[in-house]
Amino acid sequence: MLPLDKTLPAPLKPIGHSHPINQTYTTVAEIFREMGFELLQARMVNDDNAVFSTLNFQKNHPARDLMDTFYLDSGAIPIPHTSSMQNWLLTHRQPPFAAVIAGRCFRSEKLDPTHEHTFYQLEGMYVNQNVRVSDLIGTLKTAATTISNRYQLDLELKVLTTYFPFVEPGIEILARKPGMDKWLELIPAGMIHPQVIKAGGLDASWNGFAWAIGIDRLTMLIHGITDLRWLHSGDLRFLQQF
Amino acid sequence: MKLSYNWLKEFVPSLTETPAQIAESLSHSLAEVESITPVGADFALEIENKALSHRGDLFSQTELSREVAASLSRKFEQPSITHLPSNPKSITGSSTQLQIEINTDADLTPRYSGIILDHIQVGPSPKWLVDRLLIHGLRSINNVVDVTNYIMLKYGQPLHAFDATELNPANATLTIETRPARTNETLVLLNGQTVNLTTDDLVVAKMTGDQPSTAIALAGIMGGDAAQISEQTTQILLESANFNMYAIRATSRRHGLRSEASLRFEKGIDPNLTLFALLEATEMLSGSSELNTNVVDNVSKPPLKETTIKLNADEINYYLNTTQNPEQIINTLVALDFNVDILTEKTFSVTIPSHRPDVKQKEDLYEEIGRIYDYNKIVPTLPQRKLAPPIDNSMWQLKNSIRQLMNQLGGNEVLTYSFTDQANAGIISVLTDNELALTQQFEPSLLKITNPIAPEFGYLRSSIIPSLTAVTLENAKRFKEFTLYEVGLVTHPVLNKTLPDEPHLLSIIHYTSQGDPNQSLVALKSTWLTLLNQLGINQFLDWQPLLIPLSETPGTCFGYEIDLRQILPLWQALQFQPIALHPTTFQDLSFKIDANQPVGPLIESILEFVSHRPLPNAAYLIRISLIDLFQNEQMQTQNEKSLTLRLEFQHPTQSLSDAEVTPIREDIQQYLIDQHHATIR
Numbered sequence: 001m002l003p004l005d006k007t008l009p010a011p012l013k014p015i016g017h018s019h020p021i022n023q024t025y026t027t028v029a030e031i032f033r034e035m036g037f038e039l040l041q042a043r044m045v046n047d048d049n050a051v052f053s054t055l056n057f058q059k060n061h062p063a064r065d066l067m068d069t070f071y072l073d074s075g076a077i078p079i080p081h082t083s084s085m086q087n088w089l090l091t092h093r094q095p096p097f098a099a100v101i102a103g104r105c106f107r108s109e110k111l112d113p114t115h116e117h118t119f120y121q122l123e124g125m126y127v128n129q130n131v132r133v134s135d136l137i138g139t140l141k142t143a144a145t146t147i148s149n150r151y152q153l154d155l156e157l158k159v160l161t162t163y164f165p166f167v168e169p170g171i172e173i174l175a176r177k178p179g180m181d182k183w184l185e186l187i188p189a190g191m192i193h194p195q196v197i198k199a200g201g202l203d204a205s206w207n208g209f210a211w212a213i214g215i216d217r218l219t220m221l222i223h224g225i226t227d228l229r230w231l232h233s234g235d236l237r238f239l240q241q242f
Numbered sequence: 243m244k245l246s247y248n249w250l251k252e253f254v255p256s257l258t259e260t261p262a263q264i265a266e267s268l269s270h271s272l273a274e275v276e277s278i279t280p281v282g283a284d285f286a287l288e289i290e291n292k293a294l295s296h297r298g299d300l301f302s303q304t305e306l307s308r309e310v311a312a313s314l315s316r317k318f319e320q321p322s323i324t325h326l327p328s329n330p331k332s333i334t335g336s337s338t339q340l341q342i343e344i345n346t347d348a349d350l351t352p353r354y355s356g357i358i359l360d361h362i363q364v365g366p367s368p369k370w371l372v373d374r375l376l377i378h379g380l381r382s383i384n385n386v387v388d389v390t391n392y393i394m395l396k397y398g399q400p401l402h403a404f405d406a407t408e409l410n411p412a413n414a415t416l417t418i419e420t421r422p423a424r425t426n427e428t429l430v431l432l433n434g435q436t437v438n439l440t441t442d443d444l445v446v447a448k449m450t451g452d453q454p455s456t457a458i459a460l461a462g463i464m465g466g467d468a469a470q471i472s473e474q475t476t477q478i479l480l481e482s483a484n485f486n487m488y489a490i491r492a493t494s495r496r497h498g499l500r501s502e503a504s505l506r507f508e509k510g511i512d513p514n515l516t517l518f519a520l521l522e523a524t525e526m527l528s529g530s531s532e533l534n535t536n537v538v539d540n541v542s543k544p545p546l547k548e549t550t551i552k553l554n555a556d557e558i559n560y561y562l563n564t565t566q567n568p569e570q571i572i573n574t575l576v577a578l579d580f581n582v583d584i585l586t587e588k589t590f591s592v593t594i595p596s597h598r599p600d601v602k603q604k605e606d607l608y609e610e611i612g613r614i615y616d617y618n619k620i621v622p623t624l625p626q627r628k629l630a631p632p633i634d635n636s637m638w639q640l641k642n643s644i645r646q647l648m649n650q651l652g653g654n655e656v657l658t659y660s661f662t663d664q665a666n667a668g669i670i671s672v673l674t675d676n677e678l679a680l681t682q683q684f685e686p687s688l689l690k691i692t693n694p695i696a697p698e699f700g701y702l703r704s705s706i707i708p709s710l711t712a713v714t715l716e717n718a719k720r721f722k723e724f725t726l727y728e729v730g731l732v733t734h735p736v737l738n739k740t741l742p743d744e745p746h747l748l749s750i751i752h753y754t755s756q757g758d759p760n761q762s763l764v765a766l767k768s769t770w771l772t773l774l775n776q777l778g779i780n781q782f783l784d785w786q787p788l789l790i791p792l793s794e795t796p797g798t799c800f801g802y803e804i805d806l807r808q809i810l811p812l813w814q815a816l817q818f819q820p821i822a823l824h825p826t827t828f829q830d831l832s833f834k835i836d837a838n839q840p841v842g843p844l845i846e847s848i849l850e851f852v853s854h855r856p857l858p859n860a861a862y863l864i865r866i867s868l869i870d871l872f873q874n875e876q877m878q879t880q881n882e883k884s885l886t887l888r889l890e891f892q893h894p895t896q897s898l899s900d901a902e903v904t905p906i907r908e909d910i911q912q913y914l915i916d917q918h919h920a921t922i923r
Contacts, residue, residue: 134563138622169609234713
């Protein structure tokens with residue numbers, strides 16, 4: 001028998017790993033749950049009514065061009081955004097309510113390090129009476145700061161004005177890690193458009209806010225991943241790092 | 243959309259901010275400024291067109307400058323009109339009578355304004371005009387065309403100039419009409435392209451007596467080749483018209499034609515601009531404001547009634563959580579060209595200008611006030627909530643439990659695409675006699691994508707196994723053994739319904755590059771059974787996995803796939819099993835048997851046999867495990883294999899001795915010899 005040698009090298013043990021996207025989903029959904037938001041999963045294929053019409057996209061309106069949407073021959077749509085579940089929430093939940101919705105989304109974009117045709121969003125909706133823009137900014141800044149603290153990202157945040165047909169006013173939360181030159185678009189959001197409230201069958205005394213976090217972007221920010229294409233590669237050399 | 247810094251200064255004379263400072267301010271109040279590019283002595287600030295899709299009026303230097311002024315709280319002014327220098331006074335109105343007929347629905351051509359000017363001298367443009375066009379990416383053509391482009395850039399109202407003599411050689415009257423194109427009508431455009439028109443396209447045409455009119459321009463998009471401005475032109479028709487945004491967008495897509503004009507029409511232009519822009523263009527060219535009387539203005543669609551919205555300063559301050567006094571709010575609105583009538587100390591009525599059709603309700607005005615105020619200055623608040631936790635999502639919890647278990651079992655989670663190719667379209671894994679196999683279940687056409695990103699991604703998937711197999715093969719190049727799993731939704735079409743069913747699948751694949759395939763099979767089965775066991779589930783234990791064929795890759799590959807909607811109702815907390823106070827008694831049994839005899843059914847048949855035997859203690863046989871399985875060369879030639887089974891006996895209140903269980907083992911031995919031609923070892 002050989003003498004005891006405490007300096008022997010030891011390999012890492014082969015453990016299993018969940019996908020970094022789902023790790024991010026779990027943490028972020030948990031943070032929102034702590035804030036009072038129910039979690040749901042989005043339908044992957046939905047109809048024009050859910051994806052566009054009930055979200056204040058008028059027929060033939062150029063706003064429909066903002067997203068390069070896929071269509072099935074049947075007319076159904078692989079969702080380009082998790083906002084496709086907003087009308088369902090408005091018609092299936094008694095206000096006041098708060099919910100987040102996770103979903104895989106699709107847009108016809110050529111693959112490159114920062115663009116994908118398959119991506120992940122976490123939609124959020126809060127509906128009550130007399131909801132204020134400051135509530136929207138407060139809720140999202142709080143969530144973003146909590147995420148930042150949990151992952152020790154030290155994020156700087158700012159709020160810009162933007163446009164989507166289904167919110168009015170429309171805003172975007174941008175984030176920047178220390179040392180980063182560019183700001184990252186993190187959370188597009190806004191006050192739910194009155195037409196969306198109406199399409200959901202609620203009277204005008206109700207209002208609220210909604211948002212969609214890009215989970216891939218956040219995952220890349222958290223782990224310093226530089227190329228989006230790794231996420232769907234199925235490559236163990238990538239997956240086993242997380 | 244570009245904004246020229248020098249031109250901006252003409253609209254905001256008090257401007258002292260640098261382009262970078264303007265960009266920063268605009269990013270907060272309007273949209274991100276993507277780039278600042280020096281061009282000669284000027285700077286071009288660029289905003290992505292997509293960011294302005296809701297503000298068709300901002301494809302105009304005037305309105306963009308107004309936005310900058312509002313965001314910087316500086317005064318906005320309309321600059322005086324610059325006249326072109328070369329002998330302007332020679333240009334006059336025309337003796338040729340201009341008539342304009344709108345022969346489309348009023349909605350398609352709401353307004354058409356025009357003027358004919360005589361004694362035109364076509365020549366080069368002054369440098370300042372050439373530079374100004376250049377900064378917007380437009381090259382100088384000649385003074386007449388350049389003025390039309392300049393006015394378009396300034397107001398967002400496209401103009402077009404025709405050589406009027408070419409259109410109308412001799413007559414005293416020039417009659418222009420707008421109409422739908424005729425079937426099979428063609429038009430040669432300025433860029434030399436011939437376009438085959440449809441009745442959904444709009445054209446501008448010249449009328450000649452009773453004959454069918456001749457198209458001279460594809461309305462809102464591009465002028466025709468025939469009457470373009472040349473050095474010989476001495477008489478021009480200047481067109482300033484408004485066309486329906488949806489019609490222009492459709493025509494543009496139909497023929498694959500885009501221009502600076504169509505870009506603007508598609509977004510929707512205020513019809514009130516036509517006359518205004520035409521008069522300024524006329525004055526720029528002629529140096530005179532007295533030619534206005536020669537303008538012909540055909541308004542086919544009466545202007546929409548102005549929208550007025552009542553606002554309350556207290557409501558605004560509540561909504562934004564600000565403490566602005568009414569004067570501040572009114573100043574912001576006025577700076578953005580809204581008309582404000584004060585009603586009481588806190589309330590006022592806001593009239594929306596015609597170039598802001600996007601403002602329809604008070605929330606739109608709250609946004610105007612908020613964005614100029616700057617959202618970063620708003621003090622955040624948090625809504626109140628009830629202390630109850632939100633509703634649980636049990637499927638999500640199940641999935642997370644499965645992830646944790648699979649990770650403990652060494653599984654690696656992957657995410658693969660929902661798109662698949664025609665060969666795999668409609669394929670699902672189906673269970674027959676407890677064995678999983680891939681079958682074509684759905685007609686691929688029901689899953690077909692009309693506009694796929696690539697042919698191999700032309701369908702939505704109905705099973706995860708094919709894409710999971712593909713990434714397995716890739717990983718097999720580098721790893722000798724691994725387990726992959728994926729949890730995801732797939733698409734199962736439903737007859738007579740637009741929306742498909744979406745099973746929540748869990749798919750698992752195990753790969754080994756070498757060794758006995760049976761070992762690889764058992765490894766995956768152990769994972770599967772452990773998973774079910776930890777979820778408290780007693781079903782699906784008999785499922786035999788999919789054998790996944792590997793064409794060129796060495797090794798073996800097995801898989802499982804299940805709809806978690808079957809698992810969810812069975813998932814339960816693990817129950818405590820009383821622990822026996824006395825040790826288990828083991829007896830091993832080794833024997834040779836036919837190599838083709840499946841082990842599972844053999845063990846089941848032994849248990850079945852024992853359950854009918856009236857031997858004492860037979861009821862305490864709690865388990866039969868496979869301890870060993872092998873085949874040496876000699877056995878191979880005889881088509882035999884050797885098994886060692888472990889019989890486990892457990893009595894609830896006492897320890898069983900070997901003597902008490904040996905008869906049962908011997909009984910089983912005899913059964914094996916009699917019924918299965920076994921040779922005991």
